[in-house]
Amino acid sequence: MKISGKFVWSSTSAKVLCESLGCTDPLEAIRLRSLRLIEKAGIERPPFSPYVLGLRLGINRVVFSPIGFDACLLPTTSGYEVQICSEHSRIRQNFSMAHEIGHVFFFEATGKSAIAKREKRIGMNGPDREEEFLCDYAASELIMPSFRFFRDVRYFGPSLGSIFELAKRYRASLRATTIKFAEMGLWKCAFVFWRLIGAGSDADFQLESCTRFGGLRLADHEGISIPKKHLLAAVESGRTVRGRELVQMGQLKDTYYIESVRIGSKSSSRVLSMIFADMDAEHLAYASRQYLAQPTNQKQLFEEND
Numbered sequence: 666m667k668i669s670g671k672f673v674w675s676s677t678s679a680k681v682l683c684e685s686l687g688c689t690d691p692l693e694a695i696r697l698r699s700l701r702l703i704e705k706a707g708i709e710r711p712p713f714s715p716y717v718l719g720l721r722l723g724i725n726r727v728v729f730s731p732i733g734f735d736a737c738l739l740p741t742t743s744g745y746e747v748q749i750c751s752e753h754s755r756i757r758q759n760f761s762m763a764h765e766i767g768h769v770f771f772f773e774a775t776g777k778s779a780i781a782k783r784e785k786r787i788g789m790n791g792p793d794r795e796e797e798f799l800c801d802y803a804a805s806e807l808i809m810p811s812f813r814f815f816r817d818v819r820y821f822g823p824s825l826g827s828i829f830e831l832a833k834r835y836r837a838s839l840r841a842t843t844i845k846f847a848e849m850g851l852w853k854c855a856f857v858f859w860r861l862i863g864a865g866s867d868a869d870f871q872l873e874s875c876t877r878f879g880g881l882r883l884a885d886h887e888g889i890s891i892p893k894k895h896l897l898a899a900v901e902s903g904r905t906v907r908g909r910e911l912v913q914m915g916q917l918k919d920t921y922y923i924e925s926v927r928i929g930s931k932s933s934s935r936v937l938s939m940i941f942a943d944m945d946a947e948h949l950a951y952a953s954r955q956y957l958a959q960p961t962n963q964k965q966l967f968e969e970n971d
């Protein structure tokens with residue numbers, strides 16, 4: 666497991682954004698600016714519509730068309746126009762719209778750009794692409810504002826059922842929901858997306874993405890693995906599989922409580938796992954399930970998600 670050090674922000678736009686809001690950390694600046702916009706729009710509970718928020722910020726025209734990329738922000742004489750790919754799911758369109766609001770935050774601080782950018786890979790930006798990464802962060806903060814999301818995470822507790830419930834409430838993708846859940850740092854748990862490759866005796870699982878683990882960033886290249894048998898049981902049963910399993914992260918091996926579930930239809934080969942390292946993991950996960958009296962309809966969620 667690679668423990669990444671404290672990231673040092675270096676872009677001018679991140680610096681100017683911080684200065685404009687009196688913050689020292691760009692993430693804090695994004696949270697503050699997002700909160701101000703949400704308060705201005707008067708939205709108090711989920712879902713936090715990025716279209717309503719965008720309108721409050723001067724994005725007075727949104728066009729859905731088959732543009733072949735995620736989205737595009739166009740400065741106009743009266744504000745901004747956002748173009749969004751009409752072929753993407755509503756959840757993905759939501760995130761793209763919120764990402765463009767993030768760019769407007771930067772335009773406010775640095776001055777309006779005259780150039781429209783064709784945006785691809787929204788939601789997948791690493792911190793090396795600072796402004797894009799911060800706009801992804803803004804998108805997650807606008808859709809799942811920390812001040813409200815933290816309360817819900819604490820209330821629902823750590824379980825995959827909780828992730829499904831939160832994704833439905835906030836109209837966010839499962840991936841974005843797991844990232845925000847881990848960011849709240851309430852428990853020492855990480856979420857991993859796997860993809861099944863091969864079949865029969867050659868079947869194996871490839872790591873697609875993973876969240877932070879107890880405040881630490883797991884390095885994808887150093888690898889993380891859990892027993893294939895556990896993941897295959899999730900794929901084949903279509904139900905949530907639970908239990909203590911041996912987990913290898915880089916050079917480290919330990920036994921943790923894991924919940925895994927297949928994502929999507931029967932033919933889907935993706936699995937989402939929650940790896941939970943707290944001492945009382947089983948009890949906390951059990952308590953979480955009790956709060957979710959009516960489990961979220963996963964089938965309905967998958968149709969709209971990712």
Ligand SMILES: [Zn+2]
Nearest residue numbers: 764784797800
């Ligand atoms: Zn962008």
